[in-house]
Amino acid sequence: MMKYIQNIQMLNEQGELVSTSITIENKVIANIGGEQPDGAEVIDGNGCFVSPGFVDLHVHLREPGFEHKETIETGTKSAAKGGFTTICAMPNTKPVPDSIENLNLIMGLIEESAVVRVLPYGSLTVNEAGEKRTNIAELKEHGAVAFSDDGIGIQLSSTMYEQMQDAAKIDAVVVAHCEDNSLIYDGVMHEGIRNKELGLPGIPSICESVQIARDVLLAEAAGARYHVCHVSSKESVRAVRDAKAAGIRVTAEVCPHHLLLEEMDIPSDDANWKMNPPLRGKSDLDSLHQALLDGTIDCIATDHAPHTEEEKCCGMVGAPFGIVGFETAFPLLYTNFVITKKWTLKQLVDWMSVKPAEIFDLPYGKIEVGGSADLTIIDLNKEQTIEIEKFESKGRNTPFNGWKAKGWPIMTICGGNVVYEEVINEK
Numbered sequence: 001m002m003k004y005i006q007n008i009q010m011l012n013e014q015g016e017l018v019s020t021s022i023t024i025e026n027k028v029i030a031n032i033g034g035e036q037p038d039g040a041e042v043i044d045g046n047g048c049f050v051s052p053g054f055v056d057l058h059v060h061l062r063e064p065g066f067e068h069k070e071t072i073e074t075g076t077k078s079a080a081k082g083g084f085t086t087i088c089a090m091p092n093t094k095p096v097p098d099s100i101e102n103l104n105l106i107m108g109l110i111e112e113s114a115v116v117r118v119l120p121y122g123s124l125t126v127n128e129a130g131e132k133r134t135n136i137a138e139l140k141e142h143g144a145v146a147f148s149d150d151g152i153g154i155q156l157s158s159t160m161y162e163q164m165q166d167a168a169k170i171d172a173v174v175v176a177h178c179e180d181n182s183l184i185y186d187g188v189m190h191e192g193i194r195n196k197e198l199g200l201p202g203i204p205s206i207c208e209s210v211q212i213a214r215d216v217l218l219a220e221a222a223g224a225r226y227h228v229c230h231v232s233s234k235e236s237v238r239a240v241r242d243a244k245a246a247g248i249r250v251t252a253e254v255c256p257h258h259l260l261l262e263e264m265d266i267p268s269d270d271a272n273w274k275m276n277p278p279l280r281g282k283s284d285l286d287s288l289h290q291a292l293l294d295g296t297i298d299c300i301a302t303d304h305a306p307h308t309e310e311e312k313c314c315g316m317v318g319a320p321f322g323i324v325g326f327e328t329a330f331p332l333l334y335t336n337f338v339i340t341k342k343w344t345l346k347q348l349v350d351w352m353s354v355k356p357a358e359i360f361d362l363p364y365g366k367i368e369v370g371g372s373a374d375l376t377i378i379d380l381n382k383e384q385t386i387e388i389e390k391f392e393s394k395g396r397n398t399p400f401n402g403w404k405a406k407g408w409p410i411m412t413i414c415g416g417n418v419v420y421e422e423v424i425n426e427k
């Protein structure tokens, strides 16, 4: 089966948009810029932009165990609508992928109902309890993409160090949600100015940064590849920057919300603004932008974290941390940073496709002949208001409801299959 996408704009090496066509044969890109082959199904790109399908290293799909928040089906439909074709599912499910049996169970569910490519993490400790170490070599052999206890920081240095030593032996990446439990202080938002105005307990930046500082030294000693989740503070940026300068094998991600929002934007005690790590100060936000531009931070990850309306209804204390991210990431970043000329389109695409794929050595994230046909066609001129009622995700928990943005995916192709197509007047 062949598909021929005509009349689309693609980025060249120089970052300029050039008109071209793409031929897909079975699951791969067979030709770029060629003539229409006989018998191919023709897709008209209408002059829209085609990006490599986005790759997200940090997502929560909730199944198995928390299907009331999201399922693999709803989560991957949400990803497809947002233009993501490869997503890495964090292990805070029930059961946790801490054994071959549990990992196989999760991979079976993915096989049954995922509409985009889902690569599961294995956990670093049994049940993400931070105590007994998992057998990561075994989990890697059975399909775990990388290793993390996301949702919780690894408290014991020896546990982290020993897992890093094992990871180094098999060239696996250790991925860390950095949070020192003794420094959380029951906080629900950043310990800064706004939490005091709202009378809410704060989480200081050191809660994250001290654990990153520890981990980069452990990674150096173990010779391991280490990736830092959702960097949020300027001190954390400094720890990563210094580590990179010292030649330590560290990479880092930042979430769209930490680039777009800061603590003073939080309007009220509203749990749709509660996520971990929290929105920090303006100087932290500025430092995250600087870090992306100078390469200290390597990529953007959504940390898509759906929760129910009931859980998020009644103020920050007591509500779970997390916001959804798939269906708003590209338009928000494109509108606020590319249209405004802070970033180029090529930078944004690199941070959402090329770089994340490279961090995990994945053969995706690029448009090249012979490569997997993972493509996102985006109407860069289309303007639309973000409406939570229209989300494919079960999660409606976002602070961006009502925001206007341009640059909406209109078709997503994963492994040669159309997995999302805009329907006019949908819902």
Ligand SMILES: NC(=O)N[C@@H](CC(=O)O)C(=O)O
Residues within 6 Å of the ligand: 060, 092, 150, 151, 152, 177, 274, 275, 276, 277, 303, 305, 306, 320, 321, 322, 323
């Ligand atoms: N980011 C969040 O605020 N929440 C995540 C866990 C995590 O990634 O920290 C979740 O699973 O809900």
Ligand SMILES: [Zn+2]
Residues within 6 Å of the ligand: 150, 151, 152, 177, 229, 230, 276, 277
């Ligand atoms: Zn996390």
